[in-house]
Amino acid sequence: MMHGMQRVAQTEEEHAQNTGQVVWRLVKYLSPYKKYVAAAFILVLVNAASQGLGPMLIGRAIDGAISQGDKAGLLKTVLTLLGVYTIGMFAMRFQIYTMSTAGQKVLADLRDEVFKKLQTLHLQFLEGSQAGDLMSRLSNDIDALNNFFSQSLAQMVGSLFALIGIMVAMLFLEWRLALVALVVIPIALYVTKFFSSWSRRAFRKTRATIGDVSAEMEEQVSGVKVAQAFNRTERNVGEFAKRNAANRDANVNANAITSAFAPAMDVLSTLDLALVAAYGGYLSIIGAITIGTVIAFIQYVQNFFRPIQTVAQMWTVAQSAFAAAERIFSLLDKEIELADGKETMPRIEGKVSFEDVSFAYDSDVPVLASVSMEASPGETVAIVGPTGAGKTTIVGLLARFYDAEKGRILIDDHDLRDVSQFSLRSQMGTVTQDPFLFSGSVMDNIRYGRLDASDEDVVAAAEAANADSFIQKMSEGYQTEVGERGSLLSQGQRQLIAIARAVLADPRILILDEATASIDTRTEKLIQGALDKLLKGRTSFVIAHRLSTVRNADQVLVLDEGQIVERGKHAELIAQNGLYADLYSRQFYTPPGETSLAI
Amino acid sequence: MTGIKRTFTYLQKYLLPTAGALLSLLLVNAANLVSPKLLQRLIDDGISDLNMDVVWGVVIALIGVAAVRGIFNFLQGYLGEVTSQGVAYELRNSIFEKLQNLSFSYHDRSHTGKLMTRMTSDVELVRMFLGSGLLHLVSAIFLLIGTIVMLFTLNWKLTLLVMLILPGVGLIFMIFVKKIMPMSRIVQQKLGTLNTILQENLAGMRIVKAFAREGYEIERYGTANIDLLDANISMIKLFTAFFPLVFFMGNIGMVIVIGMGGLLVINGTLTLGELVAFTGYLIYLLMPMFMMGMIGAMLSRAEASAQRLFDVLDAKSEVEDAPDAISLPKVEGRVELRDVRFRYIGAESDVVKDLSFVAEPGETIAILGQTGAGKSSIITLIPRFYDVSDGAVLIDGKDIREVTLDSLRSQIGIVLQETTLFTGTIRENIAYGRPEATLEEVTAVAQAAQAHEFILEQAEGYDTPVGERGVGLSGGQKQRIAIARALLLDPRILIMDDSTSSVDAETEYKIQQALEELQKGRTTFIIAQRISTVRSADKILLLDKGALAAEGTHKELQETSELYMEILETQFAGQED
Numbered sequence A: 001m002m003h004g005m006q007r008v009a010q011t012e013e014e015h016a017q018n019t020g021q022v023v024w025r026l027v028k029y030l031s032p033y034k035k036y037v038a039a040a041f042i043l044v045l046v047n048a049a050s051q052g053l054g055p056m057l058i059g060r061a062i063d064g065a066i067s068q069g070d071k072a073g074l075l076k077t078v079l080t081l082l083g084v085y086t087i088g089m090f091a092m093r094f095q096i097y098t099m100s101t102a103g104q105k106v107l108a109d110l111r112d113e114v115f116k117k118l119q120t121l122h123l124q125f126l127e128g129s130q131a132g133d134l135m136s137r138l139s140n141d142i143d144a145l146n147n148f149f150s151q152s153l154a155q156m157v158g159s160l161f162a163l164i165g166i167m168v169a170m171l172f173l174e175w176r177l178a179l180v181a182l183v184v185i186p187i188a189l190y191v192t193k194f195f196s197s198w199s200r201r202a203f204r205k206t207r208a209t210i211g212d213v214s215a216e217m218e219e220q221v222s223g224v225k226v227a228q229a230f231n232r233t234e235r236n237v238g239e240f241a242k243r244n245a246a247n248r249d250a251n252v253n254a255n256a257i258t259s260a261f262a263p264a265m266d267v268l269s270t271l272d273l274a275l276v277a278a279y280g281g282y283l284s285i286i287g288a289i290t291i292g293t294v295i296a297f298i299q300y301v302q303n304f305f306r307p308i309q310t311v312a313q314m315w316t317v318a319q320s321a322f323a324a325a326e327r328i329f330s331l332l333d334k335e336i337e338l339a340d341g342k343e344t345m346p347r348i349e350g351k352v353s354f355e356d357v358s359f360a361y362d363s364d365v366p367v368l369a370s371v372s373m374e375a376s377p378g379e380t381v382a383i384v385g386p387t388g389a390g391k392t393t394i395v396g397l398l399a400r401f402y403d404a405e406k407g408r409i410l411i412d413d414h415d416l417r418d419v420s421q422f423s424l425r426s427q428m429g430t431v432t433q434d435p436f437l438f439s440g441s442v443m444d445n446i447r448y449g450r451l452d453a454s455d456e457d458v459v460a461a462a463e464a465a466n467a468d469s470f471i472q473k474m475s476e477g478y479q480t481e482v483g484e485r486g487s488l489l490s491q492g493q494r495q496l497i498a499i500a501r502a503v504l505a506d507p508r509i510l511i512l513d514e515a516t517a518s519i520d521t522r523t524e525k526l527i528q529g530a531l532d533k534l535l536k537g538r539t540s541f542v543i544a545h546r547l548s549t550v551r552n553a554d555q556v557l558v559l560d561e562g563q564i565v566e567r568g569k570h571a572e573l574i575a576q577n578g579l580y581a582d583l584y585s586r587q588f589y590t591p592p593g594e595t596s597l598a599i
Numbered sequence B: 001m002t003g004i005k006r007t008f009t010y011l012q013k014y015l016l017p018t019a020g021a022l023l024s025l026l027l028v029n030a031a032n033l034v035s036p037k038l039l040q041r042l043i044d045d046g047i048s049d050l051n052m053d054v055v056w057g058v059v060i061a062l063i064g065v066a067a068v069r070g071i072f073n074f075l076q077g078y079l080g081e082v083t084s085q086g087v088a089y090e091l092r093n094s095i096f097e098k099l100q101n102l103s104f105s106y107h108d109r110s111h112t113g114k115l116m117t118r119m120t121s122d123v124e125l126v127r128m129f130l131g132s133g134l135l136h137l138v139s140a141i142f143l144l145i146g147t148i149v150m151l152f153t154l155n156w157k158l159t160l161l162v163m164l165i166l167p168g169v170g171l172i173f174m175i176f177v178k179k180i181m182p183m184s185r186i187v188q189q190k191l192g193t194l195n196t197i198l199q200e201n202l203a204g205m206r207i208v209k210a211f212a213r214e215g216y217e218i219e220r221y222g223t224a225n226i227d228l229l230d231a232n233i234s235m236i237k238l239f240t241a242f243f244p245l246v247f248f249m250g251n252i253g254m255v256i257v258i259g260m261g262g263l264l265v266i267n268g269t270l271t272l273g274e275l276v277a278f279t280g281y282l283i284y285l286l287m288p289m290f291m292m293g294m295i296g297a298m299l300s301r302a303e304a305s306a307q308r309l310f311d312v313l314d315a316k317s318e319v320e321d322a323p324d325a326i327s328l329p330k331v332e333g334r335v336e337l338r339d340v341r342f343r344y345i346g347a348e349s350d351v352v353k354d355l356s357f358v359a360e361p362g363e364t365i366a367i368l369g370q371t372g373a374g375k376s377s378i379i380t381l382i383p384r385f386y387d388v389s390d391g392a393v394l395i396d397g398k399d400i401r402e403v404t405l406d407s408l409r410s411q412i413g414i415v416l417q418e419t420t421l422f423t424g425t426i427r428e429n430i431a432y433g434r435p436e437a438t439l440e441e442v443t444a445v446a447q448a449a450q451a452h453e454f455i456l457e458q459a460e461g462y463d464t465p466v467g468e469r470g471v472g473l474s475g476g477q478k479q480r481i482a483i484a485r486a487l488l489l490d491p492r493i494l495i496m497d498d499s500t501s502s503v504d505a506e507t508e509y510k511i512q513q514a515l516e517e518l519q520k521g522r523t524t525f526i527i528a529q530r531i532s533t534v535r536s537a538d539k540i541l542l543l544d545k546g547a548l549a550a551e552g553t554h555k556e557l558q559e560t561s562e563l564y565m566e567i568l569e570t571q572f573a574g575q576e577d
């Protein structure tokens, strides 16, 4: 809620990159579309030629046909003119088409690339970032590149060519005047550079603040129910408005800079004109050159400044694209903190061992301390303990969402760090604590566990999870939409679907992290049979607070403050009369004066 | 153009900068007309005659004009941006505010990614049109009219001829705007879909990784991306047919003038000089036409987006304050559901059927029932997150539809089943409903929720930042923060929906102990799976498929309800082995 502003300041530093490199990297994205680009340039020339040809033909018509009263000649010229304009129109049309299409393709490529990158990034980075800010890079920032690719780039290159042509012509015509005229080029360059770096800084702020706006939107839209429940909406609107205003002001600032730039160049070009007029006037007074040359030169200077203005203007505006590119590239350049192992995990038998594993999310607060344990293939391991003890963390390490700080984790004697994450996780099935569903149908969501599963398989999995009965009752059965995060279902129903999803995956290692926490005990009992079947033949880790689920485990690990304090079978642990026994009896606590419920 | 017209109301606040920008633009155009004249003088009177005085004079005038033009050019750009960013700001704020107040049923069915697309991309398209498009449109129209008037004074016959193209241009304009609009709408929709996939992937990253579905998601995103690309390219095709065509129409005007004008000259009705002068000015006709071609494309996109924005802004909230709603005075806490029937929008059957019960002030009511029985649905009716389909919810005998939402909800503390925390510190999260609460108050409720201890163990105690949705905390820790958050409101009515499901039995017991103190004098609703949690309630409502199956105390139900005994058995059977 309050960290946004700080973040803006940080990102500005973090993203600064060398302009040359940024531009080069951007231009390289066009390389698959060389043909489009080449075609666009040719078409630009054709269009320019037709624009030039027009006045010439008109001049000819007036001087020739019309003044001579030649109707046939007039008709001919008019038809030619029509032809030239038609060609010009088509050239223009295809030029814009090729450039815009190439631009859009590049943007699509970039989006794909960033999305791929996101999929490989470390969970800690992803969960630690605000989703909306990451989204902003794939939407707003990529949009900011659009103009650069579909317009600025072509115009800049075109103008550069024009500039060189005019410069050469000027030098040929009268080199002394030309040199005087060209004096402003270094000044123009300097001014451009100054404005560019100034506007870049300003545009960085616009990119960061829109990321911030986007982050707030994402979070407040997805958390809106709580906001309403707590009467917080008005305040949220106020806080959003602050960020929104920061973005508005950043944009106005950045634009003020680019708006100031064009006039600056305008004044500069007029000064140059004055210079040429004065010097040319002087030269012709002393008789060094003819008056005609001076007049021609004054026209040239005007033509000469047009491309300079265009290039410089585009360049300044392109700073917005560069600032956006910096943010995109900085994401693309993020180190993948979990290097993928080279080996492929063979079919898992199911032996799992933790050897002296220590772990902390952030180094100040240790979460797991020297955890060791071993599970034989097919065993069911229950992990119990107070909330925050580190249970979820243990299974997270097993799926290699994180790497252990100390010690190692082995599955079938393969260190997790040696095998690819895909080969590892595709043999695991997880029901996470928060039963996340994707928007889409119930069918899609269960099928997420095994993409090639037939409809019958999906239904069978749902039946096993006791989800079939409620699914059948819904308006469109398995095709019913579940809503974002499953919002159209009850929490328990979401868990049942998550269980069905894991059942369908038929994994070698199964992780149930409080998989039945939101499910009532009668339903739980109904799926107990399915769960038992599910647990059989594969190594399973079960985290649960309702200890009836863990009673049959082969081994119970009791975790407290990141350490295994007790381990053994249910009966043994009860006999030990320690933490486990405490937790267990607490469940069946009977207030004094009431008959015990235990049957 | 209804959408764009409506955005003009947002422009009203920015009339001054808008007028300033427009004026500046016109002045820049005027200055542009002056320059050639000056240049002409420089060449004709200064250089040609070798009159250095004139040269200096004109040069200084040129610089002066450039400076003035520069200033107005800047003002035009700057004021245009102030206006357009201002409108974007207002639009975003209104949508955000609207979304914050739209009822649960709207949000159940909407997608964050799509809503965000509207608030960014669509707003941006509208902004671009209002910022520069509109301005240039106005100035193009001025220029067009000005040129036509000038041409008329020059030669009305030729001008009438040239004006033959105007209906053609108008037609092209209309056809394209009509065609581009739906296409732009499609593009924006596809963008929304793409962003939804992205947003869900970011939110559900753990599941994607757990099932090793990265490849699948990349493909899914890629497909949507290509969809968007295709839509974009179709639109580009149309675009690129459009403004070259408008430009071409301008050129046709030129052809007509040369052809027909030439004939007139040959026939002797027109002098050659007149024709030459006329063609010289025709250039000024082409410029605004070209501009209008570009603006037309912008306009049609902006219109499509504006409509999408107003879709949200016009969405009707299912739950709203009645026009004559009164503020609910401080309540005693009597909650009554009277013959309540409830069905979600779009559902085929009722989730709650003919339910009636009364909770007296200070009572604790437990709701028990199977997954999907409708427990959560019932309690969401009390703070009026949804409206009942039939019957009424009464608090202290007052129908809650007759009181303001603010006054109702501020007296109800609720812990929703799905825990949502926000980016910010732990303290900010607990104080979510009362940001002005002191640290002592925050600590007190954290203690009651058994959260104090673990909070102190965090790196920065109460000031420890938590991530989006509470990343950085375990499930049970999040739930305890959510409990503390509700307790801080010190509500007369407290609702806890399965809010200790991820909390271990020991901690839950402690929470219960603390709550027993806190529950005194409050009406409390508890949904829970564990009998141990609900046994001490004053009344247990046993729910079965949305209807009340049994009602009574733990003791009574043990005697009267078979279903209750069944539930009991599932929890205690085998305890003694």
Ligand SMILES: Nc1ncnc2c1ncn2[C@@H]1O[C@H](COP(=O)(O)OP(=O)(O)O)[C@@H](O)[C@H]1O
Pocket (backbone or CB within 6 Å): A127, A361, A362, A367, A385, A386, A387, A388, A389, A390, A391, A392, A393, A394, B471, B472, B473, B474, B475, B476, B477
């Ligand atoms: N992503 C994270 N970043 C930082 N700390 C975390 C993160 N996830 C969990 N923790 C902390 O690690 C500890 C153990 O959490 P967890 O393993 O989820 O506990 P549980 O035993 O309830 O499953 C808790 O104190 C929690 O605050």
Ligand SMILES: Nc1ncnc2c1ncn2[C@@H]1O[C@H](COP(=O)(O)OP(=O)(O)O)[C@@H](O)[C@H]1O
Pocket (backbone or CB within 6 Å): A487, A488, A489, A490, A491, A492, A493, B108, B344, B345, B347, B351, B369, B370, B371, B372, B373, B374, B375, B376, B377, B378
């Ligand atoms: N927002 C919603 N929109 C439509 N249907 C819903 C919504 N929330 C829940 N349901 C449906 O209503 C029924 C009751 O859900 P709920 O009250 O959450 O059950 P529970 O008793 O588990 O709390 C379920 O069948 C569920 O699918």
Ligand SMILES: [Mg+2]
Pocket (backbone or CB within 6 Å): A490, A491, A492, B375, B376, B377, B417, B497, B498
């Ligand atoms: Mg529920």
